[in-house]
Amino acid sequence: MKRIxxxxxxxxxxxxxxxxxxxxxxxxxFGYGMGISGIIPVIVLSWYFGFKWGICIGILFLPINxxxxxFVGLDxxxxxxxxxxxxxxxxxxxxxxxxxxxxxxxxxxKEHRDNLNQLVEEKTADLRQxxxxxxxxxxxxxxxxxQLKESELQIRSTMEQFEASNQQLIASEREVLESKDFLExxxxxxxxxxxxxxxxxxxxxxxxxxxxxxxxxxxELIGKHASEFVVEDKQIQKVKAKESFVPVKGQMRNLELSWxxxxxSVCPLEFNAQYLxxxxxxxxxxxxxxxxxxxxKKAEADLKESKERLDLSYQATNDGLWDWNIKTDNCxxxxxxxxxLGYEPFEMLPSFETWKSLVYPDDVEQAVQTILNYIEKRSxxxxxxxxxxxxxxxxRWILARGKIVEWGQExxxxxxxxxxxxxxxxxQIEGEKQQLLEQLRQTQKMEEIGTLAGGxxxxxxxxxxxxxxxxxxxxxxxxxxxxxxxxxxxxxxxSDRAKNLVNQILTFSRQADHxxxxxxxxxxxxxxxxxxxxxxxxxxxxxxxxxAESDTVMSDPTQIHQVLMNLFTNAKHAMQEKGGVLEIxxxxxxxxxxxxxxxxxxxxxxxxxxxVSDTGxxxxxxTMKRVFDPFFTTKDxxxxxxxxxxxxxxxxxxxxxEISVFSEQGKGxxxxxxxxxxxxxxxxxxxxxxxxxxxxxxxILLVDDEVAICNMTKKTLEKLxxxxxxxxxxxxxxxxxxxxxxxxxxxxxxxxxxxxxxAGLAKELILTRPDIPIILCTGFSETINRNQAxxxxxxxxxxxxxxxxxLNDAIRKIFDEKHEGR
Amino acid sequence: xxxxxxxxxxxxxxxxxxxxxxxxxxxxxxAVDGREGVEIFNQNxxxxxxxxLVMPEQEGLETIRMLKKLVPDMKIIAMSxxxxxxxxxxxxxxxxxxxxxxxxxxxxxxxxxxxxxGVLLED
Numbered sequence: 001m002k003r004i005x006x007x008x009x010x011x012x013x014x015x016x017x018x019x020x021x022x023x024x025x026x027x028x029x030f031g032y033g034m035g036i037s038g039i040i041p042v043i044v045l046s047w048y049f050g051f052k053w054g055i056c057i058g059i060l061f062l063p064i065n066x067x068x069x070x071f072v073g074l075d076x077x078x079x080x081x082x083x084x085x086x087x088x089x090x091x092x093x094x095x096x097x098x099x100x101x102x103x104x105x106x107x108x109x110k111e112h113r114d115n116l117n118q119l120v121e122e123k124t125a126d127l128r129q130x131x132x133x134x135x136x137x138x139x140x141x142x143x144x145x146x147q148l149k150e151s152e153l154q155i156r157s158t159m160e161q162f163e164a165s166n167q168q169l170i171a172s173e174r175e176v177l178e179s180k181d182f183l184e185x186x187x188x189x190x191x192x193x194x195x196x197x198x199x200x201x202x203x204x205x206x207x208x209x210x211x212x213x214x215x216x217x218x219x220e221l222i223g224k225h226a227s228e229f230v231v232e233d234k235q236i237q238k239v240k241a242k243e244s245f246v247p248v249k250g251q252m253r254n255l256e257l258s259w260x261x262x263x264x265s266v267c268p269l270e271f272n273a274q275y276l277x278x279x280x281x282x283x284x285x286x287x288x289x290x291x292x293x294x295x296x297k298k299a300e301a302d303l304k305e306s307k308e309r310l311d312l313s314y315q316a317t318n319d320g321l322w323d324w325n326i327k328t329d330n331c332x333x334x335x336x337x338x339x340x341l342g343y344e345p346f347e348m349l350p351s352f353e354t355w356k357s358l359v360y361p362d363d364v365e366q367a368v369q370t371i372l373n374y375i376e377k378r379s380x381x382x383x384x385x386x387x388x389x390x391x392x393x394x395x396r397w398i399l400a401r402g403k404i405v406e407w408g409q410e411x412x413x414x415x416x417x418x419x420x421x422x423x424x425x426x427x428q429i430e431g432e433k434q435q436l437l438e439q440l441r442q443t444q445k446m447e448e449i450g451t452l453a454g455g456x457x458x459x460x461x462x463x464x465x466x467x468x469x470x471x472x473x474x475x476x477x478x479x480x481x482x483x484x485x486x487x488x489x490x491x492x493x494x495s496d497r498a499k500n501l502v503n504q505i506l507t508f509s510r511q512a513d514h515x516x517x518x519x520x521x522x523x524x525x526x527x528x529x530x531x532x533x534x535x536x537x538x539x540x541x542x543x544x545x546x547x548a549e550s551d552t553v554m555s556d557p558t559q560i561h562q563v564l565m566n567l568f569t570n571a572k573h574a575m576q577e578k579g580g581v582l583e584i585x586x587x588x589x590x591x592x593x594x595x596x597x598x599x600x601x602x603x604x605x606x607x608x609x610x611x612v613s614d615t616g617x618x619x620x621x622x623t624m625k626r627v628f629d630p631f632f633t634t635k636d637x638x639x640x641x642x643x644x645x646x647x648x649x650x651x652x653x654x655x656x657x658e659i660s661v662f663s664e665q666g667k668g669x670x671x672x673x674x675x676x677x678x679x680x681x682x683x684x685x686x687x688x689x690x691x692x693x694x695x696x697x698x699x700i701l702l703v704d705d706e707v708a709i710c711n712m713t714k715k716t717l718e719k720l721x722x723x724x725x726x727x728x729x730x731x732x733x734x735x736x737x738x739x740x741x742x743x744x745x746x747x748x749x750x751x752x753x754x755x756x757x758x759a760g761l762a763k764e765l766i767l768t769r770p771d772i773p774i775i776l777c778t779g780f781s782e783t784i785n786r787n788q789a790x791x792x793x794x795x796x797x798x799x800x801x802x803x804x805x806x807l808n809d810a811i812r813k814i815f816d817e818k819h820e821g822r
Numbered sequence: 823x824x825x826x827x828x829x830x831x832x833x834x835x836x837x838x839x840x841x842x843x844x845x846x847x848x849x850x851x852x853a854v855d856g857r858e859g860v861e862i863f864n865q866n867x868x869x870x871x872x873x874x875l876v877m878p879e880q881e882g883l884e885t886i887r888m889l890k891k892l893v894p895d896m897k898i899i900a901m902s903x904x905x906x907x908x909x910x911x912x913x914x915x916x917x918x919x920x921x922x923x924x925x926x927x928x929x930x931x932x933x934x935x936x937x938x939x940g941v942l943l944e945d
Binding site: 454457458459461462463464465466467468469470472473495499516517518554654655656678 | 832834835838839841842845876903914917918922923924926927928929930931
């Protein structure tokens with residue numbers, strides 16, 4: 001904006017001119033003094049146009065003034081005006097120049113300033129640029145520096161490697177040198193002899209071991225040939241036959257030969273030889289090694305001997321041996337291992353699986369577990385009893401014992417050896433012992449119960465006796481028609497029940513003491529004979545010999561009855577199919593001294609001997625031994641409890657007597673019963689069977705599944721005057737009863753019967769006819785007791801064996817009660 | 823009138839038996855144990871001894887043995903409690919020792935009188 005552009009210049013000039021005109025006007029009207037106003041355009045113009053113009057304009061005003069003055073008519077050359085004009089003009093010029101100069105200066109300053117600024121900017125920009133350039137260069141420099149450093153490192157490492165290789169090279173060189181010595185050393189110090197030979201087998205070099213083995217020195221051996229020293233035998237001749245002692249192309253391994261030493265002795269050697277060839281395959285020599293095997297030979301001989309000894313002992317021992325490699329399952333079973341189970345020796349491949357397959361199926365799991373446990377826990381000895389199956393399928397008890405004998409690197413078990421011992425017999429004996437122990441335990445338990453019961457019974461019975469006694473006495477004192485009699489009778493009934501209850505417990509625990517009376521056996525036996533003749537099948541012939549004079553035994557008649565009943569029933573069963581002869585004898589016998597073998601428990605004295613023989617199927621020795629065992633029976637299930645003979649045995653023993661049995665299978669059996677004879681005698685003896693009993697003539701339905709007993713009881717009842725219909729099948733009996741329920745007055749039934757028990761039958765009968773009296777006969781330890789029977793509706797409850805008197809009493813009781821209007 | 827010695831330790835039973843025997847016309851002497859029994863036995867003329875067997879200290883058997891020693895053909899009836907107190911068969915022993923008969927408790931009046939009658943009739 002410094003120098004005005006052209007247009008503006010023109011404007012200014014025109015304005016100046018305008019001013020000038022105005023100036024004229026002003027000058028005209030206001031006078032000369034106005035000339036001073038001309039300073040204004042001078043200042044303005046000089047400011048705008050600068051120094052030069054300022055001067056010019058200032059100067060210009062002089063003419064203007066002159067003009068003006070002239071115009072106005074003033075005197076130009078008047079001193080005042082003239083000085084004024086000159087002053088004015090000078091003034092104008094001066095001011096114009098000054099102002100213009102200042103303006104120029106300021107303009108220049110501005111320009112300079114602008115230039116400077118521009119320069120500064122340019123320079124600053126340049127500087128910035130250079131700065132950046134510099135920075136960039138710096139960076140590049142840095143990068144270049146780093147690269148340089150890396151290269152430096154690489155160079156250094158390469159140099160190190162180089163150094164290392166160098167070292168290795170040096171070391172290798174050294175090693176080579178050492179190897180040579182080393183090999184040399186090996187060659188010489190090797191314990192096996194090494195011979196280096198040429199292509200024909202002549203010795204080139206030998207080591208120290210060869211020198212020692214052969215007794216010759218190196219010098220003596222070089223140039224010699226092996227064949228000069230070898231002891232000839234078949235094998236060597238064979239080799240020799242191949243023309244060259246050194247193998248033709250190849251090797252000779254483990255050739256055993258003997259070698260003559262320098263001192264003439266012979267040394268067994270194991271010889272290996274090999275060709276040496278060069279790169280092209282040409283034979284350049286041979287190498288052989290020779291080993292002194294005299295020690296080994298001896299060891300082999302010893303081993304052979306041991307093995308023979310072992311084989312012999314395998315044969316000699318009765319046990320089977322086994323040898324099992326747990327890791328590889330390689331197994332060895334000795335011949336006896338096989339034969340013990342009925343197999344041929346080595347019939348099966350020995351292995352763990354084979355053993356497993358021989359174990360009895362039920363025992364396999366346990367057996368395998370036991371052996372695995374042993375291996376895992378590494379206990380001391382492996383031992384277990386197990387059953388193994390024989391070839392024929394039977395099982396035998398085997399005792400397996402063994403031990404780990406070899407361990408692996410990490411301490412794991414590798415090999416186990418052991419034996420198998422056949423302990424079947426031992427097991428059997430053990431089994432029997434267990435059985436006996438069990439029986440003993442049972443017996444002891446029973447004894448304990450019995451002791452308790454027995455202890456209580458004594459006092460209890462005392463008390464009961466008192467109750468019964470006074471009840472009876474009271475009855476006496478009451479008039480016949482007193483109603484109190486009924487109440488007293490109830491007391492007696494209840495007391496009776498109490499008595500029976502205690503008796504049952506005592507009987508069950510075999511603590512019952514029986515009343516002993518002097519009892520004559522002969523009459524009872526005679527009655528039995530009559531019954532037997534009547535009820536036994538015709539195929540059985542009955543012979544008897546009753547010779548005893550004294551026949552009184554201190555006993556409980558019920559029990560004697562039991563003894564005879566059991567013996568006769570057994571005899572009958574033995575001869576059921578084919579018939580036979582039953583012999584019965586009764587004699588007196590005096591036992592002089594205690595016989596250890598035959599009848600060990602008999603105290604010397606007088607005895608009544610009763611013999612019952614049959615010609616039935618008999619028993620074998622084994623059965624005979626067990627015949628008195630409780631629950632032992634040869635009969636089929638349901639056909640006999642097996643208690644009969646054991647009860648007989650118990651009874652006889654409790655009287656201080658003895659019973660013996662002799663039997664031959666197929667021929668027959670004989671039982672001998674010894675009972676101590678009693679000195680006491682009674683003037684009057686009533687046998688049970690011939691006791692005067694008032695019978696009745698009612699119709700009895702009798703049910704018992706045992707034919708013999710059913711028949712016998714029927715006969716007995718008929719003898720008493722009753723009419724009896726008997727059934728051996730409880731279901732048939734029920735049907736019969738249902739058909740004519742009012743026909744029968746009383747039912748007598750056994751408890752233990754197949755399909756429908758006595759109690760069950762009773763229930764059914766009562767449904768048909770509620771008031772039918774029923775008598776239930778139960779045996780020893782039957783499954784129903786008195787109370788249960790009463791609940792079912794059974795009127796009377798009798799324990800077997802049923803004695804006539806007892807049975808009749810029961811029957812009478814029922815009917816008498818009936819008649820009394822109960 | 824015949825004299826019976828009754829040896830029984832249970833007082834109620836003793837009283838009852840005495841009454842029964844008394845009513846039946848016998849002269850009854852009582853003792854509570856074997857010792858007393860033997861004393862009374864020595865002081866009187868006894869026709870029959872009825873004794874309980876299992877009394878404290880097994881006196882029953884001892885008493886029988888003693889009485890038999892004193893009078894070998896003494897008639898004795900032994901009473902039993904019905905059960906065994908030990909493994910021994912006391913009844914059998916009593917009989918071996920010389921008891922003529924045994925009676926099992928609880929005793930029925932009828933049985934007692936029958937037995938007494940029978941034994942007294944014995945020779």
